[in-house]
Amino acid sequence: MNADVVVIGAGIVGAACAYHASQAGLSVCVVDRGPPAGGTTGAGEGNLLISDKLPGPELDLALLSYQLWRALAEVPFRDTTFGARTELEHKGGLVVAASADVLRGFGELAARQAAAGVEAVPVPPDGLREHEPNLAGDLAGGIRYPQDMQVQPMLATAVLLRLARDAGAVLLPGEAVTGFLRRGDRLVGVRTARRAVSASAVVNCAGTWAGEVAALAGVRIPVSPRRGFVLVTEPLPRVIRHKVYAADYVADVASDSSALQTSPVVEGTRSGTVLIGATRERVGFDRTWSPQAIRRLAAGAVRLFPFLAEVVALRAYRGFRPYCPDHLPIIGPDPRVPGLWHACGHEGAGIGLSAATGRLIAQSLRGEATDLPLHPFRPERFDEGAG
Amino acid sequence: MITFDGVETPCRAGWTIGAALTAAGVRSWRTTRRAGRPRGLFCGIGVCFDCLVTVNGRPSMRACLTEARPGDVVSTQDGTGHGDRAC
Numbered sequence: 001m002n003a004d005v006v007v008i009g010a011g012i013v014g015a016a017c018a019y020h021a022s023q024a025g026l027s028v029c030v031v032d033r034g035p036p037a038g039g040t041t042g043a044g045e046g047n048l049l050i051s052d053k054l055p056g057p058e059l060d061l062a063l064l065s066y067q068l069w070r071a072l073a074e075v076p077f078r079d080t081t082f083g084a085r086t087e088l089e090h091k092g093g094l095v096v097a098a099s100a101d102v103l104r105g106f107g108e109l110a111a112r113q114a115a116a117g118v119e120a121v122p123v124p125p126d127g128l129r130e131h132e133p134n135l136a137g138d139l140a141g142g143i144r145y146p147q148d149m150q151v152q153p154m155l156a157t158a159v160l161l162r163l164a165r166d167a168g169a170v171l172l173p174g175e176a177v178t179g180f181l182r183r184g185d186r187l188v189g190v191r192t193a194r195r196a197v198s199a200s201a202v203v204n205c206a207g208t209w210a211g212e213v214a215a216l217a218g219v220r221i222p223v224s225p226r227r228g229f230v231l232v233t234e235p236l237p238r239v240i241r242h243k244v245y246a247a248d249y250v251a252d253v254a255s256d257s258s259a260l261q262t263s264p265v266v267e268g269t270r271s272g273t274v275l276i277g278a279t280r281e282r283v284g285f286d287r288t289w290s291p292q293a294i295r296r297l298a299a300g301a302v303r304l305f306p307f308l309a310e311v312v313a314l315r316a317y318r319g320f321r322p323y324c325p326d327h328l329p330i331i332g333p334d335p336r337v338p339g340l341w342h343a344c345g346h347e348g349a350g351i352g353l354s355a356a357t358g359r360l361i362a363q364s365l366r367g368e369a370t371d372l373p374l375h376p377f378r379p380e381r382f383d384e385g386a387g
Numbered sequence: 388m389i390t391f392d393g394v395e396t397p398c399r400a401g402w403t404i405g406a407a408l409t410a411a412g413v414r415s416w417r418t419t420r421r422a423g424r425p426r427g428l429f430c431g432i433g434v435c436f437d438c439l440v441t442v443n444g445r446p447s448m449r450a451c452l453t454e455a456r457p458g459d460v461v462s463t464q465d466g467t468g469h470g471d472r473a474c
Contacts, residue, residue: 132474133474134472134474234467235420236467236469237466237467237469237470237472239469239472239473272420272467310445311469312447
């Protein structure tokens with residue numbers, strides 16, 4: 001088999017890369033050892049968040065992604081649109097603080113975000129219930145982020161892959177990459193148990209497992225798993241309008257700790273269930289249930305929305321975010337292995353950031369100027385300064 | 388005795404609410420969320436969540452697993468049973 005580009009990984013990032021590359025006229029082959037959205041994508045909540053990004057390269061990526069998701073929402077798909085088919089909701093985020101101290105700290109961050117082009121609107125304590133009627137009555141205030149959105153990540157992946165296939169891409173699920181085709185130092189394709197696929201570029205979109213793919217190519221990228229649990233309630237009518245989360249969440253995301261951290265992130269879904277995140281802990285690929293983590297999730301959600309105490313939790317699920325030590329994804333060509341690109345390491349922001357990632361990768365593959373500089377995301381940065 | 392939508396309904400020790408309602412000839416006690424279709428016992432063993440019902444004001448109890456206690460107030464559940472929280 002032949003293609004211009006082989007994409008390794010059929011999660012949301014691989015799907016976005018395949019979509020953008022095929023729209024740009026490249027022939028694409030997507031290979032995944034499992035089914036589409038079978039890894040971290042299928043264990044996420046579908047956050048397309050601006051609000052939790054600190055000013056800098058990741059916020060730039062999030063703002064570009066926001067524009068791309070807005071445009072993608074309107075793309076026709078079958079008898080409807082991408083947005084309608086994938087439960088994409090422009091619902092906005094609401095970050096709330098329990099104490100005046102926390103609110104002050106978060107307000108300073110919001111001001112810096114606003115200076116960087118983010119819509120951030122302070123909400124006084126007595127205005128919170130106007131936006132979110134079921135919130136606890138004793139919160140100190142919050143910030144509203146109208147640009148935050150939500151999507152059903154598995155549907156988004158499936159539709160992106162379908163659009164890529166409509167444009168000629170080939171999808172090979174259930175085929176693990178076992179090695180690379182090489183010409184000299186250069187990668188010129190991949191090998192699976194069933195076939196060889198030659199290509200002029202290979203993109204590593206293997207998410208939390210991207211380090212293994214890189215190692216197979218002979219390079220190191222330090223992506224490691226950061227476990228998270230999500231609690232799912234029984235179906236409810238629309239009881240929560242926004243993505244609602246506690247201000248502590250941003251500090252948890254930015255933390256380097258490996259210990260269990262919990263800060264409530266609560267949102268409704270089109271199907272009626274309410275999703276309650278978010279825990280973070282670095283315990284390897286340990287799939288064991290953690291009653292402690294789930295108990296903390298429930299308590300955090302009830303603190304924000306007291307009525308949830310009377311609601312039945314149906315189930316929980318967990319997944320492994322692709323964690324990078326500097327909290328930035330890895331996007332771009334790897335100068336250590338010509339022919340290899342990476343698009344991975346987005347931690348808990350991969351659903352949202354997939355859009356800009358796919359676009360930047362497609363531009364880079366075609367040798368075009370990229371919408372954002374790739375330098376902050378360069379794969380070899382972890383080798384620098386190490387002596 | 389328990390009551391179902393205000394009607395006295397007999398039950399014996401150890402019966403579930405689903406058993407009491409079935410013994411009284413009641414076949415459905417919930418409507419589906421979107422189409423409003425009637426639902427009652429289906430699997431009868433706690434797996435399918437079809438027999439959800441409101442018990443003592445608490446929605447979405449599985450009638451097939453919830454033991455009936457004398458004086459329980461059981462009422463037909465409309466959709467999720469949480470319509471009062473909709474916003």
